Structures are given as structure tokens and as C-alpha cells.
Amino acid sequence: MTAASAAPPSASSQVPDEQGRFGEFGRRFVPETLMFALEQLTEEYRKAKQDPAFQQQLDQLLRTFVGRPNPLYFAERLTQACGGAQIYFKREDLNHTGAHKINNTIGQTLLTLRMGKTRVIAETGAGQHGVATATACARFGLPCVVYMGEEDIRRQKLNVFIMRTMGAEVRSVTSGSRTLRDAINEAMRDWMSSVEDTHYILGSVVGPHPFPMIVRDFQSVIGKEARQQSLETFGRLPDEVVACVGGGSNSAGMFYPFVEDASVAITGVEAGGRSSTPGEHASTLSYGKKGVLHGSYSYVLQDDDGQTADVHSISAGLDYPGVGPEHSYWKDTGRVKYVAIGDEAALKTVQYTARTEGILPALESSHALAYAIDRAKQLDPSKIIVVCLSGRGDKDVYEVAQLTGQSL
Amino acid sequence: MTPSDRISAAFQTRQTQQQLAFIPFVTAGDPDLSVTCDLIRELSAAGADLIEVGFPYSDPIADGPVIQSSYTRALNHKVKLDDIFAAVAKVSREIPTPLLAMVSYAIIFRSGSERFVQRAVEAGFCGLIVPDLPGDEAAEFAQLTSQAGLALVQLVAPTTPAVRLERILKQASGFVYCIAVAGTTGVKEALPSDLTQMLGQLRKQTKLPLAVGFGVSRPEQVRGLKGLADGAIVGSALVKFLTPKEGETLDLPTAKQDVKQLANDLATAAHG
Numbered sequence: 299m300t301a302a303s304a305a306p307p308s309a310s311s312q313v314p315d316e317q318g319r320f321g322e323f324g325r326r327f328v329p330e331t332l333m334f335a336l337e338q339l340t341e342e343y344r345k346a347k348q349d350p351a352f353q354q355q356l357d358q359l360l361r362t363f364v365g366r367p368n369p370l371y372f373a374e375r376l377t378q379a380c381g382g383a384q385i386y387f388k389r390e391d392l393n394h395t396g397a398h399k400i401n402n403t404i405g406q407t408l409l410t411l412r413m414g415k416t417r418v419i420a421e422t423g424a425g426q427h428g429v430a431t432a433t434a435c436a437r438f439g440l441p442c443v444v445y446m447g448e449e450d451i452r453r454q455k456l457n458v459f460i461m462r463t464m465g466a467e468v469r470s471v472t473s474g475s476r477t478l479r480d481a482i483n484e485a486m487r488d489w490m491s492s493v494e495d496t497h498y499i500l501g502s503v504v505g506p507h508p509f510p511m512i513v514r515d516f517q518s519v520i521g522k523e524a525r526q527q528s529l530e531t532f533g534r535l536p537d538e539v540v541a542c543v544g545g546g547s548n549s550a551g552m553f554y555p556f557v558e559d560a561s562v563a564i565t566g567v568e569a570g571g572r573s574s575t576p577g578e579h580a581s582t583l584s585y586g587k588k589g590v591l592h593g594s595y596s597y598v599l600q601d602d603d604g605q606t607a608d609v610h611s612i613s614a615g616l617d618y619p620g621v622g623p624e625h626s627y628w629k630d631t632g633r634v635k636y637v638a639i640g641d642e643a644a645l646k647t648v649q650y651t652a653r654t655e656g657i658l659p660a661l662e663s664s665h666a667l668a669y670a671i672d673r674a675k676q677l678d679p680s681k682i683i684v685v686c687l688s689g690r691g692d693k694d695v696y697e698v699a700q701l702t703g704q705s706l
Numbered sequence: 707m708t709p710s711d712r713i714s715a716a717f718q719t720r721q722t723q724q725q726l727a728f729i730p731f732v733t734a735g736d737p738d739l740s741v742t743c744d745l746i747r748e749l750s751a752a753g754a755d756l757i758e759v760g761f762p763y764s765d766p767i768a769d770g771p772v773i774q775s776s777y778t779r780a781l782n783h784k785v786k787l788d789d790i791f792a793a794v795a796k797v798s799r800e801i802p803t804p805l806l807a808m809v810s811y812a813i814i815f816r817s818g819s820e821r822f823v824q825r826a827v828e829a830g831f832c833g834l835i836v837p838d839l840p841g842d843e844a845a846e847f848a849q850l851t852s853q854a855g856l857a858l859v860q861l862v863a864p865t866t867p868a869v870r871l872e873r874i875l876k877q878a879s880g881f882v883y884c885i886a887v888a889g890t891t892g893v894k895e896a897l898p899s900d901l902t903q904m905l906g907q908l909r910k911q912t913k914l915p916l917a918v919g920f921g922v923s924r925p926e927q928v929r930g931l932k933g934l935a936d937g938a939i940v941g942s943a944l945v946k947f948l949t950p951k952e953g954e955t956l957d958l959p960t961a962k963q964d965v966k967q968l969a970n971d972l973a974t975a976a977h978g
Contacts, residue, residue, distance in 0.1 A: 317842075327811050327838045329768040331863040331888055333870065473774060474764065486767045491889030493865055590812040591765065593838070603787045604816030606764040 309633035311557045313624065318507020321630060323623035326506040328593040332486070335493045340508040342413050347515075352408065359404050360519065363437065366401075368392045370527035370684065375654045376671065383537070383677035385670055387657070387687040388524045390548060397660065397689030398520060398548040399430035403499055405516035407434040410497040417496040418442045421485040423450055423478030423544070424615035424662065425457025426689055427501030432466035434499075442466040445484040447477040450614045457693050475608060478544075478618045482592050502545025503622030506593035510550075510622050517551025524684055525555050532682060538563040538673065541686035542666040543636065544580065544616035546625045548688035554624075557633060566625065567669045569611035570638035580609040582621040583629050583636040596623040612641035612701070613661035615689075643668040648691055648698060660689035661698070708855030709832035712804040713880045716755045717915040717936055720977070726932060727755035728976035729917055730969055731808065731941030733776040734759050735785030736948055737956060739793040748966050750801040753973030758835065758939065761790060761809040768837040770892030772942040775949060787817065791829045798830025806859065806880075807831050811839040819847055823854045833857030833880045841874030848877040857881070864888045864904060871911055881915040881937065882908060886922060892942045894921035897930065905934045925975035940972055 313320045346352040360366040368389040377385045390398040418440050422428030428444040435442035444461055448470050451458055461468050474480040489498045503510045528536050539556055541549035543566040556562045571579030582597050589598040599607040599619040611617040628634035644661055647668040652658045670685045699706045720727045730749045734742050749757050762780035798805050807826055814822045833856055841860050851858040857880025865888050886897050908916055918931055919939030928938040947964040950956040
């Protein structure tokens with residue numbers, strides 16, 4: 299890892315390897331106390347993947363509890379207004395609990411039960427992963443503790459209420475930046491002392507191996523469906539797929555099944571925040587350097603001493619100074635293009651999409667939509683763009699109201 | 707004599723007298739580096755056999771609230787890597803006690819592994835403890851430290867199964883850091899009973915000295931490790947004295963006095 303390895307010519311979907319490497323990225327940089335649990339999880343997941351009964355139970359829950367498959371929707375008025383490429387939405391916002399996060403939490407809850415663990419912990423930023431974890435735990439009667447930054451608790455009251463209603467305990471994190479990054483630290487610390495009976499349901503494609511792989515696999519249902527639906531609807535693959543990237547779970551799930559389809563352009567949209575000045579954005583792949591954070595080697599926003607930088611985004615779900623190692627791999631292989639969209643564009647796009655399509659997108663998803671709208675204008679009407687509409691915007695209404703000078 | 711040999715010698719001195727090595731921890735830069743250097747001198751004078759110097763890190767997963775908030779205070783005071791190395795370079799020459807750096811791999815990687823090792827040697831460190839670089843991932847880095855004559859101390863946890871022990875011990879030098887309790891650093895009421903079993907198993911598999919940390923805070927706990935381990939590591943119980951009370955500023959003279967007092971008691975327990 300000290301020697302800069304040459305970028306492979308193209309990205310493979312046969313990653314990670316046994317050590318959890320996506321190209322040079324990934325691996326495990328965690329205290330020894332957690333290593334056995336990670337090995338156990340890797341092994342249990344390997345077995346579960348080969349177990350038809352596990353797959354069947356997961357499929358059944360995704361169908362009857364989550365509401366999958368969700369539609370690939372033609373955004374007709376948005377397309378007309380742009381006057382360019384056709385824009386389609388992959389409707390993850392229609393899932394139970396309103397976002398893609400539940401695809402992963404259902405899968406990991408089933409793994410928890412397989413491992414015989416009796417308690418679940420999770421971190422959450424925007425609260426969507428916390429809600430999805432609390433929901434899956436309620437469904438299976440598992441006690442659940444969710445760590446959430448104090449600042450995010452303020453921004454996402456609605457989700458805090460939902461988590462508590464589902465029986466989860468929400469613990470406020472007051473250390474450091476009081477956002478997602480510190481919620482992950484706190485969850486890891488809990489896990490250090492509870493690892494024998496507790497499973498940590500990490501919500502994004504970040505952290506030590508095998509989390510980036512497991513979360514990607516459970517989220518890949520998004521891309522698999524979108525790919526199949528494209529073939530059925532257009533008789534071909536889309537020209538471009540687009541998703542927002544914080545830690546990168548909805549995007550990893552959307553992109554992964556398309557990685558080896560050379561004709562499909564793939565674009566990840568990071569949070570550009572207020573500006574490209576350090577501390578004012580959360581665009582890890584656009585402005586970060588290679589480094590270690592939360593147990594994984596990936597791109598990260600750090601200072602020259604290796605201290606994690608402060609980040610900002612209007613969207614709590616993208617407000618994170620790291621990114622999943624597979625995204626770093628896709629960036630360095632050139633398979634995925636990463637761009638940044640700022641707070642203001644994202645906020646405007648929430649309102650624009652609501653009025654044009656009758657769909658209220660989450661602030662996170664709105665970053666991807668803002669890029670897609672710009673992009674569509676540059677392309678011929680014969681081209682097709684599929685955007686992952688990763689979540690609905692109900693959770694953001696207080697924040698959006700406040701930012702647009704209204705009170706609720 | 708390599709820097710790493712100085713660590714072995716420190717343990718040997720105590721082992722021959724059937725005593726424990728006393729290994730206190732101090733955060734670099736809390737509240738500032740000049741106080742840190744004072745504390746290092748005091749700890750050395752109190753009888754510390756080795757001293758761990760914690761490099762403040764923004765996201766220390768292995769640490770409990772006491773050390774974590776100490777790191778946050780140091781970083782809020784803008785302590786930089788350059789300043790830490792400069793301060794240690796000075797104090798390491800004034801005292802006979804070998805110094806160890808407790809540092810996250812995030813910091814080492816950003817600095818560049820080779821460069822970090824070189825700077826550590828130049829500053830007079832004898833070894834490194836990298837809590838987030840488990841044995842499996844340490845092979846490449848262990849080569850660098852070994853070439854430089856630095857010890858790379860490996861950690862073993864109560865959750866470490868026998869099959870992992872072998873892999874970890876392959877990369878270990880200096881001593882083995884035995885984590886007493888599954889959890890983060892911090893003061894615990896009692897040390898668990900399965901610790902004895904873990905130490906016994908380790909004895910069979912390594913000739914390296916065994917030092918116990920995480921949860922060790924009181925002289926009687928240190929005394930309890932005699933005949934089982936070769937060293938006792940105490941961090942949070944000492945760092946706690948540097949934590950200002952809510953809404954108050956730190957009373958530095960009192961804090962220093964408290965650190966000195968506890969260090970004396972712990973040293974007496976270890977050496978008695």
C-alpha cells in the first residue's frame with residue numbers, strides 16, 4: 299500500500315479479494331478486539347450467500363415487507379422541461395421506510411439472527427438508516443440502539459421520533475463534529491465492548507471488510523432491478539446511470555450491476571456544500587486524498603497530519619468525510635465519474651421535482667437529480683438517463699422549510 | 707543497542723527482581739506540549755519503566771471518553787505532528803525511560819510510513835503501538851520498524867481466538883499488549899477472571915514480555931497482575947486528572963500533583 303500501484307485498466311466486479319481489497323483500497327484497520335467478529339461475519343455471510351433458504355427468506359421480505367420491486371418511472375414533465383435525454387427514476391423512495399436503506403438492514407438482520415446475536419447497534423446520519431434498522435429489528439424482535447449525532451438529531455426530528463416509536467433507543471452523540479462520522483465512532487466503541495452478543499449493522503459501504511462488500515451486495519438489488527427493467531422497458535441498457543454518494547451505499551447498489559456494461563456511463567454525485575473550500579463541502583472523491591478512516595483505506599478528507607477534516611452538506615446523509623473503498627477503486631480505474639453538486643442546487647431541485655413530477659425527493663437524492671437535469675439538457679432525446687431516487691423528502695421538510703424562510 | 711532493545715532491557719530489569727514494569731500513558735499536547743514534557747519527566751522520576759505518548763487523533767475508535775476527550779482538547783489547541791516530534795526529541799534525551807508512541811495508522815499513513823518511522827527514531831522513540839493496525843495488516847509496516855530498530859507492539863484482545871494469536875505474534879516485537887477487557891480504554895472496577903487464562907496461553911506461545919492495559923487504573927489491580935504479567939499499562943486514570951471540570955478551567959498545579967501521586971502509588975505497587 300505504500301508503493302503506489304498502477305491503476306488496473308478497467309474495473310472488475312470480482313472484488314473484493316479475501317483481504318477485502320478493491321484494487322488497493324479497503325482492508326481492515328480496526329482494533330484487534332473487533333477482528334474476530336469481522337472474520338466471523340465474513341464467514342457467516344459466505345455461508346448465507348450459498349444458502350438457498352437465506353436467499354428465499356430475503357427475497358420474500360423484500361417483496362412483502364419492503365415492497366420490491368419498485369418501479370422504474372419515466373419523469374415525463376421533467377424530461378420535456380429539459381428538452382434533452384429521457385430521465386427515468388429508480389423509485390427507492392417508494393420502499394417501506396422511504397429509502398434504499400432497508401434493503402441492507404433486512405439482509406443484515408437476517409445475518410444477525412443466523413449468527414445467534416441478540417442485540418443490534420447502528421449509526422445514522424440523516425436517520426434513514428436508523429429508521430430502517432429500527433424497523434428491521436422491530437420486525438424480528440431484536441433490541442436496537444442507534445447512535446446519532448446531536449446536530450443530526452436536531453436536523454432530523456421526524457426520524458428520531460419514528461425510531462423511538464419502533465422501539466429503538468436513540469443515543470445522542472456529542473463528541474467531535476456531532477454528525478455521522480462521530481456516530482460511527484460511537485457505534486464502533488459500543489461494539490468493542492459488546493461484540494460477543496451484538497451485531498453492528500453498518501449502514502453504508504464503508505468501514506472494515508466485509509462491510510463494504512455486504513452492504514453493496516444487499517443494495518445491488520437496486521441496480522439489478524433497474525438493469526432488468528431497462529431491458530424490458532427500452533429493450534436496451536440506459537446510456538447513463540446516476541446516484542448520489544455520501545458513504546456511497548445507494549450508488550454502490552445502483553452502479554455495481556452495471557460496472558461491466560461498457561456502454562453505460564456511470565456518474566456519482568457528491569455533496570458540493572457551499573463551496574470547494576475545505577470544511578464547506580463533503581466531496582471526498584473530488585477533493586480528498588488516499589487515507590485511512592473508520593477501519594478502511596479509501597479516499598478521505600483529512601489534513602496533512604491525518605486528522606479527519608470537518609465537512610458540510612445541507613444533507614445529513616451526505617455529510618461524511620470518507621467514502622466506500624469500492625468507489626475509490628471505481629474512481630481510480632476511471633469506471634465511474636464523480637462530480638459535486640452544491641447545497642443550493644440540491645435545495646432548488648427538491649422544489650422543482652416536487653412541482654414538476656409530484657415527487658418530493660430527499661435532499662440527498664436531489665443532488666443526483668440536479669446533476670441529471672443538467673446532463674439531460676446536453677444530450678440527445680434518444681439518450682436515456684436513469685437516476686436513483688434513493689429516498690423521499692418527508693424527513694427533510696423541517697430543514698427545507700427553515701432554509702427557505704418558512705415555518706411549520 | 708537498538709531502540710527496541712532498550713524496551714527489552716527495561717522489562718528484564720524488572721523481571722529479574724520479580725517486579726512489574728510500570729507503563730503510564732500521557733497525551734501529547736493536552737493541555738500543551740510543555741506540560742506534556744513536564745509530565746513525562748515527572749512520570750520518569752516516579753519510577754515509570756516505559757512511557758506511552760499518545761498522538762491525538764480525531765477518530766480514536768479504541769479509546770474511551772477520557773482519552774478521547776483528551777485528544778480532542780489537544781487537537782483544539784492545534785497540536786501538530788511536527789511539534790510533537792520536536793518536543794519528544796528534546797525530552798527523550800533528558801530521561802532514561804524509553805518512550806513509545808501510541809498512534810493511529812491514519813496518521814502514519816498520511817505522513818508516509820517510512821517517513822513516520824524515520825521521524826520516530828530521530829525523536830528518540832523506542833517503539834510504536836498502532837492500535838488500528840492488527841497483526842494481519844502489519845506485515846509490511848513491521849518490516850519498516852524492524853529495519854529501523856523500533857519495536858512494533860502488537861495487541862491481543864480477550865476476543866482473539868487461538869488461530870489469530872499465531873499470526874499476530876509473528877509481527878510482534880518489544881512486548882505484547884494484552885487488552886484486559888473487551889471494550890475501549892478506561893477505568894474499570896475489576897479485571898476479568900479470564901485474563902489469567904489469556905496470559906497463560908500467551909506465555910506458551912511467546913517469549914516476549916506481557917503487559918496488561920485497558921481498564922487498569924488502581925494500585926491493587928497492578929498488584930494483582932504480579933506473577934501473571936510483566937507490566938501494567940495505565941492511561942485513563944492518569945489522563946483523567948487533566949480533564950477540566952464542567953465549566954471550569956484546569957487547575958494545572960493540582961492536576962500535575964495528582965498525576966505524580968497516582969504514578970508514585972502505581973510504581974510502588976508494580977515494583978514492591
